[in-house]
Amino acid sequence: MHSRYIPLLASAALAAGAAGAATSPKALVIMLDGCRADAIENARMENLQALRDGKWQPGYKCAWSLSANTIPDAVASSAPNHTSIATGVTAAKTHVESNGQFRRCDYRKWPSWLVRLVSTRPGAKALFLFSWKPDCELSPDPRVEFVHGSDAAAADTAVKRLSAPDAPDGTLYFIDLPDHGGHGSGFYPYSTGYLNALWQADAAVGRVLAAIASRPTFAAEDWLIVVTADHGGYGRSHGMPGGQATTVPLLVAGRRVRQGRIPGTPHNYDAAPTALAHFGIDVSGMDLDGRPAGAETASPPARSLSDGLAAYLPFDGKKSANAVSGDVSPRPFGAAASGVPAGFIGGSLRIGGPKAKGPSGVRLAGSEKLSFENGGDFAFAAWVRMDAPQKGDPVVLSNKDWNSGRNPGVALIAAKKAYTAKVPGVCFNAGTEGGRFDLGTYDVAYGEWVFYAVTRGADGAVRFYQGGRDGYLYCMSENAAKPALSTGLPFCLGQDGTGAYKSNFAGAIDEAALWTRELGHGEVRRIYEAGRGGVPLSALIAR
Numbered sequence: 001m002h003s004r005y006i007p008l009l010a011s012a013a014l015a016a017g018a019a020g021a022a023t024s025p026k027a028l029v030i031m032l033d034g035c036r037a038d039a040i041e042n043a044r045m046e047n048l049q050a051l052r053d054g055k056w057q058p059g060y061k062c063a064w065s066l067s068a069n070t071i072p073d074a075v076a077s078s079a080p081n082h083t084s085i086a087t088g089v090t091a092a093k094t095h096v097e098s099n100g101q102f103r104r105c106d107y108r109k110w111p112s113w114l115v116r117l118v119s120t121r122p123g124a125k126a127l128f129l130f131s132w133k134p135d136c137e138l139s140p141d142p143r144v145e146f147v148h149g150s151d152a153a154a155a156d157t158a159v160k161r162l163s164a165p166d167a168p169d170g171t172l173y174f175i176d177l178p179d180h181g182g183h184g185s186g187f188y189p190y191s192t193g194y195l196n197a198l199w200q201a202d203a204a205v206g207r208v209l210a211a212i213a214s215r216p217t218f219a220a221e222d223w224l225i226v227v228t229a230d231h232g233g234y235g236r237s238h239g240m241p242g243g244q245a246t247t248v249p250l251l252v253a254g255r256r257v258r259q260g261r262i263p264g265t266p267h268n269y270d271a272a273p274t275a276l277a278h279f280g281i282d283v284s285g286m287d288l289d290g291r292p293a294g295a296e297t298a299s300p301p302a303r304s305l306s307d308g309l310a311a312y313l314p315f316d317g318k319k320s321a322n323a324v325s326g327d328v329s330p331r332p333f334g335a336a337a338s339g340v341p342a343g344f345i346g347g348s349l350r351i352g353g354p355k356a357k358g359p360s361g362v363r364l365a366g367s368e369k370l371s372f373e374n375g376g377d378f379a380f381a382a383w384v385r386m387d388a389p390q391k392g393d394p395v396v397l398s399n400k401d402w403n404s405g406r407n408p409g410v411a412l413i414a415a416k417k418a419y420t421a422k423v424p425g426v427c428f429n430a431g432t433e434g435g436r437f438d439l440g441t442y443d444v445a446y447g448e449w450v451f452y453a454v455t456r457g458a459d460g461a462v463r464f465y466q467g468g469r470d471g472y473l474y475c476m477s478e479n480a481a482k483p484a485l486s487t488g489l490p491f492c493l494g495q496d497g498t499g500a501y502k503s504n505f506a507g508a509i510d511e512a513a514l515w516t517r518e519l520g521h522g523e524v525r526r527i528y529e530a531g532r533g534g535v536p537l538s539a540l541i542a543r
């Protein structure tokens with residue numbers, strides 16, 4: 001029996017809104033220009049972290065990825081990615097392959113999601129706020145309100161418009177601050193200018209989110225908040241392949257979203273179809289490259305760090321290695337080192353470099369027989385000290401024949417100069433079924449202990465971490481759906497899987513560990529933070 005008692009109907013509508021019925025869908029897509037995914041935690045972007053953790057407003061959850069990628073078919077620069085974030089298709093369709101090419105896109109065929117919204121929902125209001133002036137050429141349409149101004153003015157406008165009773169249904173909000181900070185003084189390693197710009201961008205996001213939550217009608221509304229970036233950066237630039245510029249965040253927060261990590265490698269151009277799907281608009285016939293995100297999450301389950309731990313080498317005993325679990329036993333190449341050289345925590349493994357006679361390092365005998373979860377999940381973590389510039393492209397860790405990067409297996413490569421890097425750094429190489437892929441490069445400071453971790457998950461993503469004693473944990477990621485991890489060769493420290501590579505690593509390794517499973521982001525950070533505080537992995541392992 002239907003009640004005609006108006007207040008009851010009103011409260012029923014409120015309850016329905018809180019329960020997730022699409023009473024009044026609204027979407028806000030925020031693009032943080034030049035925001036590296038790893039900066040969200042390291043730059044203390046508290047508003048974005050709260051959004052990611054599902055703590056924005058009661059009933060709101062967040063599907064997130066800190067290893068989303070930029071578009072694969074154009075350089076990691078602004079215009080190509082702005083166009084793709086707005087339209088949901090990549091450069092093969094937009095033809096926007098570098099800055100200055102916004103007009104190359106046929107927006108009648110590939111309009112922005114704002115234009116698609118006002119086309120399919122007559123009467124809907126759409127707003128595009130931006131501070132980088134060339135964006136005025138991005139899918140112009142008289143039904144979409146374009147507002148250009150400084151980042152400060154855009155934030156004020158966003159607060160004013162999104163708290164108003166007649167707030168736009170769809171809003172695209174581009175914040176330029178991080179890019180400005182990165183170009184000015186460095187995206188990686190972070191500069192204070194970049195961190196400050198990120199913090200300011202986060203503060204602007206916080207103001208806008210607070211304005212939305214303060215709406216008198218908020219409880220009856222169904223908001224979707226999407227946050228992503230057009231690119232990250234390395235040094236003072238971006239546009240290079242290999243992770244530093246191509247790894248970006250993707251946060252999707254809403255009432256009907258699942259909390260947790262988005263599986264696989266999502267992309268920044270998933271933003272457009274995600275926003276459209278929020279309005280109940282069927283995107284399946286639009287030939288978009290992006291896919292709606294938020295309905296699926298697959299966070300790795302919480303496990304003990306001893307689960308899947310195949311080898312742990314703290315190098316604190318009288319031998320060069322000790323305390324290895326299970327089926328793997330460490331065998332030094334050549335004569336065993338005498339004594340225990342001072343390490344990061346306790347002793348360490350010292351590796352001879354070019355002066356050593358014959359191969360130097362440790363072979364993890366038996367690791368060639370390990371069975372890796374999901375056919376290729378693994379994780380490696382260690383503290384590494386490079387003592388000098390390396391000679392001959394040596395490896396820190398590898399289970400492959402490093403004479404070719406296309407060979408199956410993986411390699412953590414010491415001091416390789418890659419892409420636009422001005423100095424040699426640490427890279428990651430993996431052979432795949434179709435060839436190879438490389439993530440890099442991370443800068444090296446000679447004589448300093450630096451944390452590295454690399455892990456591949458069942459979602460097909462490889463995540464490659466670096467962390468110094470300053471507390472900044474960097475991460476870049478790339479999809480590796482078809483890894484070729486097993487090689488029949490053992491993992492070796494300081495040498496490749498053959499143990500006969502022509503060049504030895506020059507430096508020291510400590511607290512090295514190998515798992516036959518993925519390490520989640522939280523687990524990597526836990527190991528890193530403990531090590532930074534002088535706490536060995538052994539103290540974290542539940543017994």
Ligand SMILES: [Zn+2]
Nearest residue numbers: 033034078230
């Ligand atoms: Zn940009």
